[in-house]
Amino acid sequence: MKPTELSGLPAGVGEHLEGEGVEALYPPQAEAVERGVTDGENVVAAVPTASGKTLIAELAMLSAVERGGTALYIVPLRALASEKRAEFERWEEYGVTVGVSTGNYESDGEWLGSRDVVVATSEKVDSLVRNGAPWIDDLSCVVADEVHLVDDRERGPTLEVTLAKLRRLNHDLQTVALSATVGNAPEIADWLDAELVDSDWRPIDLKTGVHFGNAINFADGSQRKVRVDSGGKQTPALVDDTLDEGGSSLVFVNSRRNAESAAGRLGGVTGDHLTDAERVELRELAADIRDVSDTATSDDLADCVERGAAFHHAGLSSEHRDLVEDAFRDRLIKVIAATPTLAAGVNTPSRRVIVRDWRRYDPEFGGMKPLDTLEVHQMMGRAGRPGLDPYGEAVLLASNNDTKEELFERYIHGEPEPVRSKLAAEPALRTHLLATVASGFANTREDILEFLDNTLYAVQSAGNAQLESVTDTVLNYLDANEFVDRDGDTITATEIGHTVSRLYLDPMSAAAIIDGLRDAEGDDGSREYGSRGAVDGDPDESSGFVTGNDLLDDDPLADTEAEGDAGTGDDADDVSALGLYHLVSRTPDMYQLYLKSGDRETYEEELFERETELLGRTPSEYDDVAFEEWLSALKTARMLEDWAGEVDESRIAERYGVGPGDIRGKVDTAQWLLNAAERLAGELDLSNVVAVREAKKRVEDGVREELLDLTGVRGVGRKRARRLFEAGIETRADLRNADKSVVLGALRGEKTAETVLENVGREDPSMEGVTADADAKRAGREEEEGQASLGDF
DNA sequence: ATAGCGCGAATATAGACAGCATGTC
DNA sequence: CTATATTCGCGCTAT
Known part of the structure; x- marks a missing residue:
């Protein structure tokens, strides 16, 4: 089927596609058209990565727009939102307007409503629904990219519930879901009342195999000799082998440290294959990388890049990642050693993909756990650049024959796991039930359960009462914390419940924040709300910590170790910034810093010194889990305090064992949570609004008050x-x-x-x-x- | 006395969404 | 049965 033969698209689109070299639709795309994607039919497309999924979505969205409607494209990552936006913008010359909406890239709501196609993350869409964005009701087409992520414990339920809500708001909404090949695609199609396109077809051949001994054994029975030198290192040999053919490699490993050390070693391999021109360009790139951040991570990365290798993980700042990804796409960087960030992220195809580590440490599992087949397939799917490589190669590494057999069985011949809804978990339902009630989707227990009937969970658990019992638990929790009111059968959100829902907070985070702030209100007594009692110790001490102002004259950037800068300072009712940082750091919405072995002692001492600043009661030392969390929240809070105390990025990175990307991430989250805290404090008429605002501003700018x-x-x-x-x-x-x-x-x-x-x-x-x-x-x-x-x- | 060395023990382990108000190639 | 890279700590030796 030729693109120009398609009907229902805006004029010129078919010709444009042919101009791009699309002579005929790929079989899965053609099948999707036959099933009616361009006629408003619901379609689930479960096809491998890089086999034209996006075009299926584009056909659906463009035909929807041609019929006078609007479309929403839901992505799992912010980075993907900008990637898709850029891709869709080529339709603007045919009169199709595009907009993006993510947490950090916010376009004006009204303007967004005027767009034909909007790209957004699932959380953002959820938030838009909660806040009643009017244009959401008028959508005619929604696309869910990477829909297999409903399997994710934390973020899956958001996508699941959001799709259910969108479909509830508009019964005629065309739903298109794009998925990797999974074990239970029919079930997903069933959930979404959709036609199924389930295919293994790929535009470029993907040769999968296992390297063992001195050869890659491919699934098709062929072999390729790749001799391993006396050192016995398979990865460098495979990278070198690809380079001999003029190709680049992507190596997946299981930890940041492994990524960094592998990149360092591989630099020795790539360094021998560079032209002089490439060396010059790489030196410039390395300089750019050093300019991004003054940290050891940044330096190490630059050192690797000079030799044509790079590592990639979440400790890198987004600027680092962009530089590395772009240079890899331009074939300047010859090899990237990456953690799974890259498998799920933006498009970085490579001639050869090497899955070096196929097990990852998992504390719950109690050891090294094999990666899911689905995850390994995602990694392998990065092999082969359309239009550039004759085929892609994905290679797993085995050190003995048994492992080789196991890898073949599990990852090459094995089916990917079925996707399972994780909705019936308390943390997920806490957030989503409150939102469901607050935005009026349901106002009785029965309504709620009926609404939940539209989820994948319901499809997968017919006759299972778990969802019902967790629902009751969660409703009791929301009631006890005064986020909802129950009057007979009727359940309504309280004012504060509405706020929490709109702020996109986990109700448990909100409860912790409210609790902590009320606690800090001290003895005014009129507001006893779930109070756990006042801070231990002399009440005078709460304002008696060193403000550090006298340090400023000598050395403004002195260590903030002994500092408890209280922001506005003189009010006895005031709370210290550290107290607030600790408060938000211990909410479930903050991913805390990990406590390393020596840290326990360090932060116990720190806790002893500064306990009076913290809001709420320190858990008993015998309650191991709670106490440990308290300490790691303190560590996180100290990092934020350092940041707001102008401690240099490189020192923060060193002291807390994190990369620049982690610092930015924590700071971002803290800003968001402190903003929420400010709103809650304002709404509840708490006296510490000012202190909260101050702490937020200091985290935002990373400076002391006087700046x-x-x-x-x-x-x-x-x-x-x-x-x-x-x-x-x-x-x-x-x-x-x-x-x-x-x-x-x-x-x-x-x-x-x-x-x-x-x-x-x-x-x-x-x-x-x-x-x-x-x-x-x-x-x-x-x-x-x-x-x-x-x-x- | 001490720097240097070898070797077993100990250590640590992936990722990343959201608010709000402004500003951006 | 199955991790692995790296650092730490210790006892030893050559100087």
Whole structure:
């Protein structure tokens, strides 16, 4: 079937596709058309990665738009949202408008409603439904990408419930679900009342095999000799072998450290295959990488990249990831050693995929657990670049014959696992039942159960009473915490319940935050809400900690170890920033830092010193689980405090054993939760709203209180603000009136200085002919040296 | 006395969504 | 039966 033969698409689309080289639809695409994707039919397409799933979705969405409707494309990751947006934007010349909505990339709601196609994460869609975005009701087509992720314990239920809600809001909604090949595709189609396209067809041949001894044994019976040198290292031999053919490799490993060390070693292999031109480009890329962040992770990555290798994991900042992914697609980087981030993320195809580690440590399992077949298939699916490689190769590594047999059985001949709904778990239902009640989908227990009947869980558990019993548990919980009211059979959300639902908080997080903030209200007594009693110890102590202000004169970036900066300070009712950081860090919405062996002692001591600042009662030391969580929340809180105390990124990374990406992630989450805390405090008329807002702003900008005014200027972050401050420019007003030479001295670089002055609203920002003030320059330098000397902690 | 070495023991282990108000190629 | 890379700690030796 030719694209131009398709009916119901906007004029020009078929020709455009042919222009892209799509001469005929791939068989699964043609089958989807036969089943009616372009006529508004529900379709579930369970096909391998890179076999044209996206075009199936595009056909559905474009035909929906042509009929005057609008479409929503749901993705699991923010990075995928921008990737898809970019892809769909090629239809704009045929009059199809595209918009994106994710947590960090928010377009105006009204504007979004005017788009023909909107790309959003599942959580964002859920949030839009909760907040009653009007355009949601008018959708005519929804696409769920990677729908097999409903199997995920944490995030799966969101997608499941969101799809159920969208379909409830609009019974005529066309539902298209794209899935990897899974064990139970018919069941998913059944759930969504959809036609099923289930296929193993791939546009490029994928040769799968196991390397053992001196050869890859492919599933088709063929062999390829890949000699392993005396060192016995299979991975470098395979990478080298691919390079000889001019191809790049993707190596999947099971830990960050393994990824980093493997990349280091593989750099020795790739380094021999580079042209001089590539070396130059790689050096530039390495410099860009170093510029992203001043951390050991960043340096290590740059070192690898200079030799044509890279590692990839969640400890990298998103800028790092983008640089690495782009360079790999451009074939500049020859090999990436990656954790599973890359298998689920944006498209990074490679000639050869090497699944080195097929087991991963799992504390619940109590050892090394084999990866799911589905997950390994996702990794292997990255092999083969359409239009560039004749075929892709996916190779598993075995060190003995038994392993070889097992790998064949499990991952090459084995069926992927069936997808199982994880909806009947308390944490999932806590959030979703409150939202279901709050946004009016149900207002009795029976309504709720009937609504839940539209989920995959219901399809898979006919006659199973578990969902019902968990529902009752959760309703009791919501009632006890005053998020819902029960009047006879009628269940309604309370005002605070509505807020919690709209803020997208786990009700348990909200309860913890409310509890903690009320606790800090101290003895005003009028609000006894699930109170666990006041903080132990002398009440005067709650405002008696060191504010650290006296440290500022000597060394503004001194270690914040002894510091409990209370923000606004003088109010006896006030809570310290650390207390608030700890409060949000111990909610289920914050993924806490891991306690390493020595940490337990360190943070027990820390707890002893600063317990009075924490909100709520410290759990008993004998309650091992709770106490440990309390401590790791303290560790997380200390990291946030360091960040807000202007401790250098490299020191934070070193002290807490994290990468720049982790720091950003924690800081982001803290901002979000503190914002929610601020709203809750405001709504409940708690006195500590101001302290919460202050703590939030400091985390946002990563600065101490006195810099908050300066960081309000666009282009001024924590570093520039501190340098300006040291040069005597303490406020925006100062900046507008300051001597230009001082500004230039502090900021270095004429262009930066001009931009900053422009942003602060100065009339004559030009830096022409201005020379940097020596004192201001020196202040900056000393600060950096001071920073460096702190390294030996 | 001590730097250097070899070797068994100990250690640690993936990922990442959301609010809000502004601003961005 | 099945992890593995890396660091740590200890006892030993050569200087």
